[in-house]
Amino acid sequence: MTITQLKYVLAVAEHKNFTLAAEKCFVTQPTLSMQIQKIEEELNIQIFDRTKKPIQLTDIGQKIVTQAKNIVNEADRIQDIVEQQKGFIGGEFRLGIIPTIMPTLLPMFLNNFIKKYPKVKLIIEELNTEEIVTKLNNGHLDAAIAATPLMEDKIKEIVLYFEPFVAYIPEGHQNFEKHEIEVSDLNFDDILLLQDGHCFRDGIMNLCKNYSKTEFNHFQIESGSFETLIKLADEGLGITLLPYLHTLDLKEKDKLKLRHFIAPKPAREVSLIYPKNELKIQIIDALRNTISGVIRGAITFQNVEIISPIHKK
Numbered sequence: 001m002t003i004t005q006l007k008y009v010l011a012v013a014e015h016k017n018f019t020l021a022a023e024k025c026f027v028t029q030p031t032l033s034m035q036i037q038k039i040e041e042e043l044n045i046q047i048f049d050r051t052k053k054p055i056q057l058t059d060i061g062q063k064i065v066t067q068a069k070n071i072v073n074e075a076d077r078i079q080d081i082v083e084q085q086k087g088f089i090g091g092e093f094r095l096g097i098i099p100t101i102m103p104t105l106l107p108m109f110l111n112n113f114i115k116k117y118p119k120v121k122l123i124i125e126e127l128n129t130e131e132i133v134t135k136l137n138n139g140h141l142d143a144a145i146a147a148t149p150l151m152e153d154k155i156k157e158i159v160l161y162f163e164p165f166v167a168y169i170p171e172g173h174q175n176f177e178k179h180e181i182e183v184s185d186l187n188f189d190d191i192l193l194l195q196d197g198h199c200f201r202d203g204i205m206n207l208c209k210n211y212s213k214t215e216f217n218h219f220q221i222e223s224g225s226f227e228t229l230i231k232l233a234d235e236g237l238g239i240t241l242l243p244y245l246h247t248l249d250l251k252e253k254d255k256l257k258l259r260h261f262i263a264p265k266p267a268r269e270v271s272l273i274y275p276k277n278e279l280k281i282q283i284i285d286a287l288r289n290t291i292s293g294v295i296r297g298a299i300t301f302q303n304v305e306i307i308s309p310i311h312k313k
Contacts, residue, residue: 001038001043005038006068008027009039009068010065010069010139012036012055013061016054016055017054017055018032045058045060045061045064046060046061047060048061069139073279077279080279080281083282084281084282089117089119089120089282090117090120091120091121091283092121092123093120093123093143093280093283094125094140094142094143095123095141095144095145096127096135096136096143098132098145099128100147100194100198100199100243103246104243104245104248105245105270108291108294108295108298109287109291109295110122112293113290117283120283120286128199129146129199132146133150136275137154139275142279142284143283143284143287144272145160145273145291146199146270146271146309147203147268147269147270148269148270148271149271149306149308149309150310156278157271157272158288159269160272160288161270161292161295162267162269162270162302162304163243163245163267163268163299164244164265164267165203165204165266165267165268166241166242166244166247166259166260166261167186167239167240167241167258167259167260167261168229168230168233168239168240168241168242168247168254168257168258168259169181169257169258169259170234170236170239170257176257178259180261180262181260183207183208183261191204191208191239191240191241192232192239193229193240194224195224199310202310203268203307206307206310206311207241226246230250242258248298263304264304264305265304265305266304266305267304267305267307268307269306272291
């Protein structure tokens with residue numbers, strides 16, 4: 001059997017469809033099917049149950065796919081070892097970033113990184129945390145930037161910085177006159193939230209001790225945009241919480257509505273995460289060093305309390 005054949009097996013296992021797997025592997029469907037059949041004949045077993053729709057792995061097929069992932073990863077490591085030995089930092093690198101981090105952090109480090117490492121081709125995707133974990137585990141991302149800790153067995157986390165939550169409180173609100181606020185000042189039903197799927201939303205739900213599903217609300221709105229939440233807050237419809245870096249670009253008149261929490265400040269932990277097989281580690285280290293260099297001057301908070309990005313149901 002060959003590494004290429006194992007990659008075909010992994011593609012079918014992921015997509016559960018021979019035609020789609022062939023498209024992803026840039027080969028014809030007959031070619032892919034023939035190569036997989038050769039492995040099955042060589043091992044005298046069936047990897048896939050073709051009678052089911054979508055195609056399913058057999059019991060032995062599941063074990064083979066687990067081992068095939070290890071073999072393909074180790075094969076990729078050979079090129080990685082050679083590049084590290086030569087001190088080469090280049091090639092394609094797929095990076096995922098969650099939506100509440102992308103708009104503020106990416107402009108801070110991207111220009112520096114591409115100037116310093118012109119041989120690296122960064123392919124950046126905006127993805128939620130669940131999508132990132134899936135793509136990292138399937139080998140479709142090399143690394144990602146997300147709120148942690150995620151407690152994923154196959155993923156390593158390198159903490160980049162701690163980013164406090166900051167309250168945006170409009171004039172006329174009962175907490176507007178306070179210079180600093182406490183978590184106990186928050187009323188969950190008064191907070192305008194990002195839509196479901198954002199880990200920043202889940203962090204707020206973990207932060208609010210009085211979170212409960214109320215029987216009646218005058219309205220319910222969940223947005224994917226902090227800008228929308230700020231405008232709604234200005235209309236007197238509630239308050240919202242923002243990541244610290246997002247507050248740096250607000251207009252001066254809007255910054256007057258910001259209220260920081262007393263120490264220890266509730267914060268999210270932002271990390272560079274990647275599979276434990278540590279492929280392309282030289283590029284991962286380059287990213288970490290670049291981001292750490294630019295973020296050091298922007299965020300200096302240390303006395304913080306990390307709020308989990310995973311909603312505790």
